[in-house]
Amino acid sequence: MPSFMHINDPLRDQERMGRKEAHPLPLTTYLIVEALKKLRAVGASEEAATRSRVLWRGMKNLSVSEEFVSKGGTELAPMSTTSELAVAVGYSLSA
Incomplete structure (x- = not known):
């Protein structure tokens, strides 16, 4: 199984979320979220951000x-x- 599936499949698993089960890779998903927030903040300062x-x-x-x-x-x-x-x-x- 490709490594991205270990991250993405649990994120798409509505039943797992309904059971309130933790993601099997919580730190990895947290770091992805934080990195995306930083990239979004940098991109938001560019002139083309609202295009x-x-x-x-x-x-x-x-x-x-x-x-x-x-x-x-x-x-x-x-x-x-x-x-x-x-x-x-x-x-x-x-x-």
């Missing part, structure tokens, strides 16, 4: 509910995105 951007995420092997299609949703774990649609499509079509 609108379109980001894409390539996804594969999944289905979404009608509720998700109509209302949207929130990703519960870190994810990669790209400003290039072709990159996201390429990932979605990969094996």
